Amino acid sequence: MREKYRGFWLKAEDGHDIYLHAWDQVDNPRGILQIFHGMAEHGKRYEGFAQYMNEHGFIVYADDHRGHGRTAGSLENIGYIGEDGFNKLVQDEYLISKFLKEKYPWLPLFIVAHSFGSFVAQEYIIRYGWGINGLVLSGSAAMNTLKAKLGYILASIERLIHGEKYRSRFLDWLSFGTFNRRIKNNPSKFAWLSTDEKEVRKYEEDPYCGGIFTTGFFYYLSRGFLGLYRPERLANLPKDLPILIIAGEEDPVGEYGRLVKRLYNIYKEAGCQNVDLKLYPGKRHELFNEVNREEVYADVLNWLDCITGK
Incomplete structure (x- = not known):
């Protein structure tokens, strides 16, 4: 009997070892999903979604980002993504995309990106969007430029004073405190993740999830934000790339739908011709771990069916 899941290592361009989770035992596959996970979590958390997609003909791969999961190397390294970490994550995902396209050259490739991973994906499609067949952004937003600039300044100061590996409770509070x-x-500091309390407890009990991240992480992320919405860069977006944006209406990352709608409008104003948006009433940040996750899975599948012409 074939194993439905396997894990393996892939070497990045700079020699860093990246851990990949694969759910690739699919008879007669019709597409590949490459998952970009969020901050303070890891790729294995998407197993339920991956198994659902396997059953409907999609091969699924998800890495553990630098400073996350098994790629971090140890629990002590969780939260440190290294020098120029945001850009290196974008390059890692492009390397994985190339690996998948070489392995399955006859199959379309779609990216499913959540939260922090969705911001990596926003940068990815500016650089490499022509090489994929569609993008799902979950728990995403258009970052407020003034807040991003303030975050960059504060992270720069903390980094200068304490160094890149300092675990900044101040920057953590600034990002998530409200x-x-x-x-x-609320029964948990992570209640904002999901209305499913069982899933929130799983997150709390996972040693790879929920830690205080380093000044270097916040510095490179906020610096990355500053380049996402410049008109001259948005002009590089492939205008025919199908994009699906999904979020909970009670997700604070998207300011309860406001910044999610702004992202949708930014892409439409940039000339993107195939952008869809769905907000889920009463739901929070992690739609793939929400009480209605089967509905979310089905909505993503239906969108993929439309894209692939099934």
């Missing part, structure tokens, strides 16, 4: 404010009697 995320539970609309949740009454």
Whole structure:
């Protein structure tokens, strides 16, 4: 009997070892999904979604980003993505895309990117969007430029004073400290992730999830934000790339839908011709771990069916 899951290592351009999760035992596959996971988590958390997509003809791969999961090398390294880490993550994902296209040259390639991974994907499609067949952005947003500049300045100061590997409770609070404010009697600091309390507990109990990240992480991420929405860079977007943006209406990352709609409008104003948006009432940040996740899975599948012409 074939194993439905396997893990393996892939060497990045700079020699860094990247860990990949693969759900690739699919009879008569019709496409590949490459998952970009979020901050303070890892690729194995998408197993339920991957198995669902396997059943409907899609091969699925998800890496552990630098500073995350098994790629970090140890729990002590979780949260440190290295010098120029945001750009290196983008390059890692492009390397994985090339690996998948060489392995399955006859299959279309789609990216599914969540939260922090969605910002990596926003940069990815500016550089390499012509090489994929579609993109799903989950828990994403158009970052507020003024907030991004302030974050960059503060992260620069913390980095200068404490160094890149310093775990900044201040920057963590600045990023996430208000995320539970609309949740009454919240049982967890991570309640904003999902209305499914079992999934929130799983996150809390996972040693690879939820830690305080380093000043270097916040510095390179905020620097990356500053280049995402410049008109001259958005002009590089492939105008015919299908994009699906999904988010919970109670997701604080997208300011409860406001910054999600802004992202949709940015892409439409940039000339992208095939952009769809769906907001889920009452749902929070991790749609793939929400109480209605089967609905979310089916919505992504239906969108893929439209793209592939099934």
